[in-house]
Amino acid sequence: MKLVYTHENRLFVANAHNLLEQAGIHAIWKNEFASSAIGEVAPISAWPELWVLEDTDYEPATEIIRTAFATNNLPEWVCTQCKEINEPAFELCWNCQLEKPESAL
Ligand SMILES: [Zn+2]
Incomplete structure:
Protein backbone atom coordinates (compact mmCIF):
# COMPACT_ATOMS: atom_id res chain seq x y z
CA MET A 1 0.00 0.00 0.00
CA THR A 71 -7.27 23.90 -11.47
CA ASN A 72 -7.98 25.60 -8.17
CA ASN A 73 -8.33 29.02 -9.79
CA LEU A 74 -11.84 28.03 -10.91
CA PRO A 75 -14.76 28.74 -8.58
CA GLU A 76 -16.20 26.11 -6.32
CA TRP A 77 -19.67 24.91 -7.21
CA VAL A 78 -22.64 24.02 -5.06
CA CYS A 79 -24.52 20.79 -5.66
CA THR A 80 -28.12 21.48 -6.63
CA GLN A 81 -29.29 18.31 -4.93
CA CYS A 82 -27.53 18.11 -1.56
CA LYS A 83 -26.15 21.68 -1.36
CA GLU A 84 -22.62 20.53 -0.62
CA ILE A 85 -19.74 22.67 -1.88
CA ASN A 86 -17.54 20.96 -4.46
CA GLU A 87 -14.03 21.64 -5.67
CA PRO A 88 -13.99 23.13 -9.20
CA ALA A 89 -12.10 20.20 -10.69
CA PHE A 90 -14.71 17.64 -9.76
CA GLU A 91 -17.28 16.64 -12.33
CA LEU A 92 -19.49 14.85 -9.83
CA CYS A 93 -20.67 15.91 -6.39
CA TRP A 94 -18.40 14.26 -3.82
CA ASN A 95 -21.38 13.64 -1.57
CA CYS A 96 -24.24 12.41 -3.77
CA GLN A 97 -22.51 11.83 -7.15
CA LEU A 98 -24.81 14.26 -8.96
CA GLU A 99 -23.22 15.67 -12.10
CA LYS A 100 -21.91 19.21 -12.03
CA PRO A 101 -24.73 21.47 -13.28
CA GLU A 102 -24.24 23.27 -16.61
CA SER A 103 -24.52 26.61 -14.84
CA ALA A 104 -21.37 25.88 -12.86
CA LEU A 105 -19.18 25.17 -15.90
ZN1 LIG B 1 -24.60 16.49 -4.00
Whole structure:
Protein backbone atom coordinates (compact mmCIF):
# COMPACT_ATOMS: atom_id res chain seq x y z
CA MET A 1 0.00 0.00 0.00
CA LYS A 2 1.09 3.56 -0.68
CA LEU A 3 -0.12 6.90 0.66
CA VAL A 4 -1.26 9.06 -2.28
CA TYR A 5 -2.93 12.01 -0.61
CA THR A 6 -3.56 13.61 2.75
CA HIS A 7 -5.15 16.89 3.79
CA GLU A 8 -6.46 18.34 7.04
CA ASN A 9 -9.84 18.99 5.37
CA ARG A 10 -11.53 15.64 4.88
CA LEU A 11 -13.61 17.07 2.01
CA PHE A 12 -10.45 17.36 -0.08
CA VAL A 13 -9.63 13.76 0.66
CA ALA A 14 -13.20 12.72 -0.18
CA ASN A 15 -12.92 14.50 -3.52
CA ALA A 16 -9.62 12.83 -4.28
CA HIS A 17 -11.13 9.48 -3.37
CA ASN A 18 -14.04 10.05 -5.77
CA LEU A 19 -11.64 10.90 -8.58
CA LEU A 20 -9.64 7.73 -8.07
CA GLU A 21 -12.77 5.58 -7.95
CA GLN A 22 -13.96 7.16 -11.19
CA ALA A 23 -10.61 6.22 -12.72
CA GLY A 24 -11.00 2.64 -11.53
CA ILE A 25 -8.32 2.90 -8.86
CA HIS A 26 -9.27 1.36 -5.55
CA ALA A 27 -8.21 3.50 -2.62
CA ILE A 28 -8.94 3.34 1.08
CA TRP A 29 -9.17 5.87 3.90
CA LYS A 30 -7.14 5.95 7.04
CA ASN A 31 -7.81 8.27 9.97
CA GLU A 32 -11.16 9.23 8.43
CA PHE A 33 -12.76 10.10 11.73
CA ALA A 34 -9.67 10.75 13.80
CA SER A 35 -10.00 14.52 13.96
CA SER A 36 -13.47 14.45 15.49
CA ALA A 37 -12.20 12.15 18.21
CA ILE A 38 -9.38 14.39 19.37
CA GLY A 39 -10.81 17.86 18.88
CA GLU A 40 -10.81 20.71 16.40
CA VAL A 41 -7.12 21.02 15.70
CA ALA A 42 -5.73 17.74 14.51
CA PRO A 43 -2.01 17.03 14.46
CA ILE A 44 -0.84 16.02 10.99
CA SER A 45 -0.62 12.41 12.04
CA ALA A 46 -4.41 12.37 12.39
CA TRP A 47 -5.22 13.92 9.03
CA PRO A 48 -7.40 11.72 6.85
CA GLU A 49 -5.23 9.80 4.41
CA LEU A 50 -5.90 8.13 1.10
CA TRP A 51 -3.97 4.95 0.31
CA VAL A 52 -3.87 2.79 -2.80
CA LEU A 53 -3.74 -0.95 -2.29
CA GLU A 54 -1.62 -1.65 -5.37
CA ASP A 55 1.77 0.02 -5.63
CA THR A 56 1.31 0.12 -9.42
CA ASP A 57 -1.66 2.47 -8.89
CA TYR A 58 0.52 5.02 -7.11
CA GLU A 59 1.80 6.89 -10.17
CA PRO A 60 -1.55 7.25 -11.99
CA ALA A 61 -3.28 8.12 -8.71
CA THR A 62 -0.92 10.95 -7.84
CA GLU A 63 -1.12 12.21 -11.43
CA ILE A 64 -4.94 12.32 -11.29
CA ILE A 65 -4.92 14.16 -7.98
CA ARG A 66 -2.24 16.63 -9.02
CA THR A 67 -4.10 17.43 -12.25
CA ALA A 68 -7.39 17.89 -10.43
CA PHE A 69 -5.99 20.18 -7.77
CA ALA A 70 -4.06 22.22 -10.31
CA THR A 71 -7.27 23.90 -11.47
CA ASN A 72 -7.98 25.60 -8.17
CA ASN A 73 -8.33 29.02 -9.79
CA LEU A 74 -11.84 28.03 -10.91
CA PRO A 75 -14.76 28.74 -8.58
CA GLU A 76 -16.20 26.11 -6.32
CA TRP A 77 -19.67 24.91 -7.21
CA VAL A 78 -22.64 24.02 -5.06
CA CYS A 79 -24.52 20.79 -5.66
CA THR A 80 -28.12 21.48 -6.63
CA GLN A 81 -29.29 18.31 -4.93
CA CYS A 82 -27.53 18.11 -1.56
CA LYS A 83 -26.15 21.68 -1.36
CA GLU A 84 -22.62 20.53 -0.62
CA ILE A 85 -19.74 22.67 -1.88
CA ASN A 86 -17.54 20.96 -4.46
CA GLU A 87 -14.03 21.64 -5.67
CA PRO A 88 -13.99 23.13 -9.20
CA ALA A 89 -12.10 20.20 -10.69
CA PHE A 90 -14.71 17.64 -9.76
CA GLU A 91 -17.28 16.64 -12.33
CA LEU A 92 -19.49 14.85 -9.83
CA CYS A 93 -20.67 15.91 -6.39
CA TRP A 94 -18.40 14.26 -3.82
CA ASN A 95 -21.38 13.64 -1.57
CA CYS A 96 -24.24 12.41 -3.77
CA GLN A 97 -22.51 11.83 -7.15
CA LEU A 98 -24.81 14.26 -8.96
CA GLU A 99 -23.22 15.67 -12.10
CA LYS A 100 -21.91 19.21 -12.03
CA PRO A 101 -24.73 21.47 -13.28
CA GLU A 102 -24.24 23.27 -16.61
CA SER A 103 -24.52 26.61 -14.84
CA ALA A 104 -21.37 25.88 -12.86
CA LEU A 105 -19.18 25.17 -15.90
ZN1 LIG B 1 -24.60 16.49 -4.00
